[in-house]
Amino acid sequence: xxxxxxxxxxxxxxxxxxxxxxxxxxxxxxxxxxxxxxxxxxxxxxxxxxxxxxxxxxxxxxxxxxxxxxxxxxxxxxxxxxxxxxxxxxxxxxxxxxxxxxxxxxxxxxxxxxxxxxxxxxxxxxxxxxxxxxxxxxxxxxxxxxxxxxxxxxxxxxxxxxxxxxxxxxxxxxxxxxxxxxxxxxxxxxxxxxxxxxxxxxxxxxxxxxxxxxxxxxxxxxxxxxxxxxxxxxxxxxxxxxxxxxxxxxxxxxxxxxxxxxxxxxxxxxxxxxxxxxxxxxxxxxxxxxxxxxxxxxxxxxxxxxxxxxxxxxxxxxxxxxxxxxxxxxxxxxxxxxxxxxxxxxxxxxxxxxxxxxxxxxxxxxxxxxxxxxxxxxxxxxxxxxxxxxxxxxxxxxxxxxxxxxxxxxxxxxxxxxxxxxxxxxxxxxxxxxxxxxxxxxxxxxxxxxxxxxxxxxxxxxxxxxxxxxxxxxxxxxxxxxxxxxxxxxxxxxxxxxxxxxxxxxxxxxxxxxxxxxxxxxxxxxxxxxxxxxxxxxxxxxxxxxxxxxxxxxxxxxxxxx
Amino acid sequence: xxxxxxxxxxxxxxxxxxxxxxxxxxxxxxxxxxxxxxxxxxxxxxxxxxxxxxxxxxxxxxxxxxxxxxxxxxxxxxxxxxxxxxxxxxxxxxxxxxxxxxxxxxxxxxxxxxxxxxxxxxxxxxxxxxxxxxxxxxxxxxxxxxxxxxxxxxxxxxxxxxxxxxxxxxxxxxxxxxxxxxxxxxxxxxxxxxxxxxxxxxxxxxxxxxxxxxxxxxxxxxxxxxxxxxxxxxxxxxxxxxxxxxxxxxxxxxxxxxxxxxxxxxxxxxxxxxxxxxxxxxxxxx
Numbered sequence: 001x002x003x004x005x006x007x008x009x010x011x012x013x014x015x016x017x018x019x020x021x022x023x024x025x026x027x028x029x030x031x032x033x034x035x036x037x038x039x040x041x042x043x044x045x046x047x048x049x050x051x052x053x054x055x056x057x058x059x060x061x062x063x064x065x066x067x068x069x070x071x072x073x074x075x076x077x078x079x080x081x082x083x084x085x086x087x088x089x090x091x092x093x094x095x096x097x098x099x100x101x102x103x104x105x106x107x108x109x110x111x112x113x114x115x116x117x118x119x120x121x122x123x124x125x126x127x128x129x130x131x132x133x134x135x136x137x138x139x140x141x142x143x144x145x146x147x148x149x150x151x152x153x154x155x156x157x158x159x160x161x162x163x164x165x166x167x168x169x170x171x172x173x174x175x176x177x178x179x180x181x182x183x184x185x186x187x188x189x190x191x192x193x194x195x196x197x198x199x200x201x202x203x204x205x206x207x208x209x210x211x212x213x214x215x216x217x218x219x220x221x222x223x224x225x226x227x228x229x230x231x232x233x234x235x236x237x238x239x240x241x242x243x244x245x246x247x248x249x250x251x252x253x254x255x256x257x258x259x260x261x262x263x264x265x266x267x268x269x270x271x272x273x274x275x276x277x278x279x280x281x282x283x284x285x286x287x288x289x290x291x292x293x294x295x296x297x298x299x300x301x302x303x304x305x306x307x308x309x310x311x312x313x314x315x316x317x318x319x320x321x322x323x324x325x326x327x328x329x330x331x332x333x334x335x336x337x338x339x340x341x342x343x344x345x346x347x348x349x350x351x352x353x354x355x356x357x358x359x360x361x362x363x364x365x366x367x368x369x370x371x372x373x374x375x376x377x378x379x380x381x382x383x384x385x386x387x388x389x390x391x392x393x394x395x396x397x398x399x400x401x402x403x404x405x406x407x408x409x410x411x412x413x414x415x416x417x418x419x420x421x422x423x424x425x426x427x428x429x430x431x432x433x434x435x436x437x438x439x440x441x442x443x444x445x446x447x448x449x450x451x452x453x454x455x456x457x458x459x460x461x462x463x464x465x466x467x468x469x470x471x472x473x474x475x476x477x478x479x480x481x482x483x484x485x486x487x488x489x490x491x492x493x494x495x496x497x498x499x500x501x502x503x504x505x506x507x508x509x510x511x512x513x514x515x516x517x518x519x520x521x522x523x524x525x526x527x528x529x530x531x532x533x534x535x536x537x538x539x540x541x542x543x544x545x546x547x548x549x550x551x552x553x554x555x556x557x558x559x560x561x562x
Numbered sequence: 563x564x565x566x567x568x569x570x571x572x573x574x575x576x577x578x579x580x581x582x583x584x585x586x587x588x589x590x591x592x593x594x595x596x597x598x599x600x601x602x603x604x605x606x607x608x609x610x611x612x613x614x615x616x617x618x619x620x621x622x623x624x625x626x627x628x629x630x631x632x633x634x635x636x637x638x639x640x641x642x643x644x645x646x647x648x649x650x651x652x653x654x655x656x657x658x659x660x661x662x663x664x665x666x667x668x669x670x671x672x673x674x675x676x677x678x679x680x681x682x683x684x685x686x687x688x689x690x691x692x693x694x695x696x697x698x699x700x701x702x703x704x705x706x707x708x709x710x711x712x713x714x715x716x717x718x719x720x721x722x723x724x725x726x727x728x729x730x731x732x733x734x735x736x737x738x739x740x741x742x743x744x745x746x747x748x749x750x751x752x753x754x755x756x757x758x759x760x761x762x763x764x765x766x767x768x769x770x771x772x773x774x775x776x777x778x779x780x781x782x783x784x785x786x787x788x789x790x791x792x793x794x795x796x797x798x799x800x801x802x803x804x805x806x807x808x809x810x811x812x813x814x815x816x817x818x819x820x821x822x823x824x825x826x827x828x829x830x831x832x833x834x835x836x837x838x839x840x841x842x843x844x845x846x847x848x
Contacts, residue, residue, distance in 0.1 A: 195847040205844060211835040213822075214642060236843075238822045238833065240641055245667035249634040252627060252664075256607070256635025259625050260642035261831025282628050373844065380835045406831055407605045407623035407639070408646050417618070417626040418610070427618055 003073075003095055006184045007062040010069045011134060014055035014086055015078030017048055020127040021056045027131040031148045032060055033196045033369050035140050036187030040066045042366040044547065047221070047305040053085035060138065062186035066333075066368040067479040070550040074137075074181070076130060077103050078113075095181060097133075109180060116170040125167035132168035136175020138183055145172055194369035195334075199359060199472075200225040201367075202334040203293055206341025207265050208237050211380030212291070214257040214264040215241045216250045218272055221305050222361035223295035226267040247272040251279030251290075258288045259416055261384060261406040263345050267293040270312045271302065277319040280354055284324025286416040287394065287402070287441065289348035289355075293341070296360040298546050307546030308361035310471055310519040316356045317498060317528065325444045327351070328498035330358040332474030334370045336495045337363070340453075342378055349383040351448050352404060358497065360519065362548040363472035387412025392423040396436055400443030445499060452496055454503045458482075459490030465562055466511035468537065469518070470494040470525050473549060477517050480554035489562070497525070500532040508535045515539040515561050519548065566601045567594040569621050576615055582733045582759030582770075583612060586680060587619055589739035594620070597744055604647045607636040609661060612687050613653035613680035630660025633668040633677070637816065640673045643829035644817045647747065648675040654693045655685050658714050662694070669723040669752055673816040676746045676753045679716065681730075682761040683768045690764035700767055717796040720754045721789060721808045727753035728792070728808040732773050734758075735804075742806060751815045758802070780805035 013021050025041050032039045040059040046052035057072075059065055072094045077083055083090070083105050090096070096103070100110035111133060117126035128149065135145050149168045153161045197205070203226055207215075215234075217227035231241040240262070244250040250266055257264040268276065273294050283290045294316060298309040316328055327347055331337040341357055348355040387405035391412025395402045402423075407414045415425025420437060422428045458478045465488055469477045474493045481491050492507050494500075508514055508529070516526040516537045521544040526537040541557040543549050568591055577583045594604065606617035610629035617624030625635050636650040650657075657665055657679045668677075684702070685691040691704045694714040701708045720728045727749040731739045739757060746753040758777065760770045778801045786792055792808035817823055822830075 193848060195844060197847055201847070205840070205847075208843070209835070209837070209840045213830050213833065213835075214638070216638075233843075235821050237835070237839065238826075240820055240822060240830075242641075244634065245663050248631065249664050249667065252631040252634035253638040255627070256625060256638030257642045257830075259635065260605075260639040260646065261829065262638070262642035263830075264638075278628055279631070282631075286625075286627075372848070375837060375841050375844070378837070382831070384831060406643075408603050408643050408829070409831060411602055413602070413621070414623045415617075415626075416624070418628055419626070425624075427615075 002180060002182050003093070004182045004184070005073055007186070008065065009060045009073050009183055009185060010071050011058045011060070011074045011076065012055055012072045012086065013058070013076045013078065013130070014053055014082035016051050016081070017045060017054055018050045019078050021054055023127045024131045025056050025058065027128065027149070027152060028058060028134060029196055029367055030152070031131070031135060031140065031145060032138070033191060033194065034148065035144060036189060036191045037138070037185060038062065038064045038188070038191055038369060039196065040366070040368040042068055042362065042548070045306050053079070053081045055082070055086060060185055064369070065479060066366070067476040067551040068362070068548045070552045077105070080104055109178070111174055113171070116174065117167055120166040120170060121163045125163055128164045128167035129171035132171025133175040135168070136172040137178065137181060138185070139176060142169065142172050191369055194371055195373070196367065196369050197334050198365065198367040199334065199337055199363035200229055200365070202331070202337025203341045203357060203359065203364070204229040204233065206338040207291070207345070208233060209338070209375065209378055209380070210291070210342040210345030211263045212265045212345060213239050214254070214262040215239055215267065216244050216254045216257070216264060217267045218244055218247050218250050220269045220272045222297055222364050223267045223269045223293065225364055226293055226295065230265070247275035248279065251276035252282070254290055255279060255283055255286070255288050258290060259406065259414070261409065263349070265291045265293060267295070269295050269297050270299050270315060273312070273315065273319070281320030281322055281324070282418050283354045284320055284322060284326070284441070285418050287352040288416070289352055291344045291348050291355050291357065293357045293359065295364050296358065298544065304546040306361065308519065308548050309544060309546065310360055311524070311544070313358065313497070313524040313528070316358060323438070324441050325351070325353050325448060326498065327353055327355045327448060328358060329356065329495060330471030330497050331363070331495055332471055332493055334368065335373055338373050340495060346381040347451060349381060350401070351444050352401060353444060353448070358471060360472050384409065386410040387414065393425045394421060394423050394437065394440070396423060396440055399447045400440045401447055448499060449502070452499065452501045454496070454501045455492050455494045455507065457490055457492055457507070460487050463490035463511060464488040465513045465515065466507065467491045467515045467517060467558065468529070469516070470497060473517055473519060476549045476551055477554055480551045480558065483551065483555055484558060486562070489558070494525070498528070500528060504529060505533040505535065508533060513539065513561065515541060515558060517541045517549065517554065519543055565591055565595045567591050567621050573619060575619055577612060578763045580762040581612070582682065582761070583616070583680060585733040585736050586678070586739065586757055586759060587616060589733065589736045589743055590616070590620065590678070592740040593743035593747065596740070597747060599647050603645060604649070605639055607639065607648060607650045608632050609652050609656040610687070611653040611656045613651055614656055616651045630656055631664065632656065633661060633664040636675050637668055637671060637673045640675050641817050641820060643831065644674070644823065644827065645829055649747065650675055650677045651680070653680045653686065654683065654695045658694045658716055666723065669720065669725045671816040672726070672752045672813050674751055676749070677755070678743065679754065679756045680759050681756045682759045682765055684761050684765040686761050686764055697768065715796065716754070716756050717807055718793060721793045721796050724789070724813065725754050726751045726810045726813050727806070729754070729806045730756045730758065730802065730804055732758040732777055732804055734770060734774060738779070738804070745806065749809070750811065751813050776800045777802045777804050780807070
């Protein structure tokens with residue numbers, strides 16, 4: 001029987017760590033997007049360097065679709081464990097393609113990737129064979145594939161290039177001649193002009209556009225890719241990238257950098273961030289700017305190191321002893337990843353508060369094509385003043401924002417102290433001054449209000465049911481609600497989390513029914529909404545097994561509430 | 563003659579009367595004046611403790627942060643603007659205890675900053691508990707049977723880590739303290755000066771007299787350039803040698819190793835991001 005696949009194809013590649021899934025993905029992503037296919041990929045992996053089973057989902061679709069799918073149309077297992085690993089997602093309609101002698105699965109379509117690779121010279125080319133095979137299935141022009149492969153391996157020697165080109169030809173021939181599947185997905189010229197980025201790329205490029213010139217970090221999944229990508233860009237964009245001895249040092253170093261006029265980014269995950277909380281409190285006291293990217297993973301403690309969760313909202317919301325303002329952002333789309341990371345630097349410099357960019361493993365490790373960003377209006381705002389002789393770092397400004405001087409720029413002194421201090425920065429225990437300083441810091445909350453980005457409504461403005469979500473889940477939730485095809489359901493997505501936008505109450509008031517979707521177990525964002533607006537959301541769709549929601553899951557769950 | 567690093571008016575200093583910190587302040591003010599540094603280019607950095615209050619009492623810019631955390635911001639301040647003279651100050655607990663890990667790794671980076679550690683072998687601000695450098699046998703409100711842990715030897719530690727300027731002084735000798743402070747500030751790279759200082763309130767054993775009786779000045783002919791013999795010298799205790807114990811110029815400073823300053827010395831705050839370069843980078847993602 002021939003399987004027809006129209007408009008939306010989900011391919012899953014699964015293999016051991018070290019088998020080269022990422023190599024296949026990187027070839028396919030560029031090649032498919034370049035051919036005009038909408039492309040989405042996301043990876044899940046075990047916390048180990050070799051062995052186990054990891055998988056990469058690749059979605060090729062006629063319309064842009066960046067939601068995670070449970071359905072698998074084509075599974076390519078690279079080792080036997082893959083079948084067991086994915087058994088919950090393999091159905092009657094899943095086509096399994098692989099090496100029959102290695103994979104124990106009855107209805108497997110036998111394609112000998114390794115043998116074909118060996119024929120070109122070595123088994124190590126089997127990833128290129130597999131990539132070529134998928135291109136063949138999609139009937140991508142072989143010349144285009146070959147040219148791309150030669151370009152992809154341009155740094156390598158001639159022999160490697162020729163053999164990879166041969167490998168892609170062999171795979172392609174096998175794919176194009178496979179008659180069991182008929183794939184019909186529309187290509188678009190627009191897609192060819194799109195950007196192809198991962199969530200991590202969007203944060204990194206946004207930070208660079210925000211004028212980031214100092215990066216402090218300590219490696220920790222899933223935030224490490226942001227640290228490493230910035231290190232790769234460090235020479236091109238004149239960035240100091242320092243791997244610090246521990247996260248306590250990370251945050252204190254970043255504060256020192258801002259104090260002296262740098263624009264510093266900290267990148268970490270929950271466990272690392274927990275170590276930084278005293279530094280966050282220092283940031284609040286000395287009214288320093290600080291941009292902190294936190295890629296969430298499931299806790300407590302070491303938790304599931306390579307998995308995803310939205311479980312650290314409360315941590316970020318309450319981190320640091322004492323009372324002081326902060327801003328929390330949580331991008332959902334790649335465009336938001338770029339624009340919010342860029343904006344974070346200006347917001348932080350302007351309001352002199354810590355700005356958190358809250359992502360998660362699913363966000364940073366997912367890639368897809370997206371229209372080019374509008375960079376015309378963006379600029380890097382310094383908000384620094386040249387100091388006069390009598391400069392006072394913490395002058396009691398009306399709006400709470402004292403002009404920020406830095407040492408060595410002007411004739412004044414810049415004094416920052418972690419103790420309560422007077423306007424000049426000197427330690428004080430004067431209780432009247434204490435009140436003035438607390439009030440001054442608090443006033444910045446009001447000033448920040450003018451910068452808040454309201455939540456974005458997806459769907460009809462006269463909705464009856466409102467599905468509320470935040471951060472990385474938007475592509476999944478929006479696709480699910482669209483698939484439900486009910487005009488009375490709309491989605492409200494928050495990328496500006498805190499202070500909660502004033503518009504929130506108005507949106508909730510209009511809804512007959514409100515459903516919250518969160519990748520955690522206690523609906524932390526719903527708690528924040530309740531605290532800020534009084535609205536209690538009782539219809540909860542929560543997931544906390546370490547994996548992102550799938551589109552199908554959200555459809556099924558929403559149906560239970562309507 | 564007026565010292566721009568001192569205040570015109572009397573200031574309220576929180577140290578106990580008779581505290582060795584006053585002598586250290588006097589030496590530091592003298593050193594800064596004699597070095598003739600532009601006042602607006604000097605930044606003092608500290609953590610928390612009695613010693614860490616020093617920046618409050620010197621008329622310059624300062625970053626007085628968290629307990630134990632003086633060195634990470636000091637390193638970053640110098641790296642963000644190498645035109646600044648950055649001096650970190652702290653006590654033995656601040657720098658060798660709470661901040662011990664930062665101390666180890668600051669030595670690896672070797673930023674061109676100076677570290678003055680007030681070494682009184684006791685915790686002052688928290689009222690009398692043991693420091694990492696407290697001598698065995700001292701009874702304290704916490705170590706009620708007496709300290710039995712091996713005291714940390716910061717001089718031997720620093721030399722083992724190849725800190726290229728390692729000195730120890732006694733604050734009772736203000737002239738020598740000032741002289742060595744000046745040399746430490748002028749030294750290219752990370753410089754440590756461990757300053758013996760009596761705590762008049764909480765350390766009744768290691769008094770002014772004790773430090774005087776248990777230390778000696780290195781002879782004029784002492785050669786601090788040989789690391790192995792300097793290390794041997796650093797192991798001497800009671801009496802402790804005073805002076806520049808190890809000095810070398812073979813290491814490159816952190817800021818000099820940073821790519822961004824190799825062809826352009828401009829401090830970060832004066833730099834602008836070129837949006838066309840960002841746009842061009844985005845285009846490569848098409």
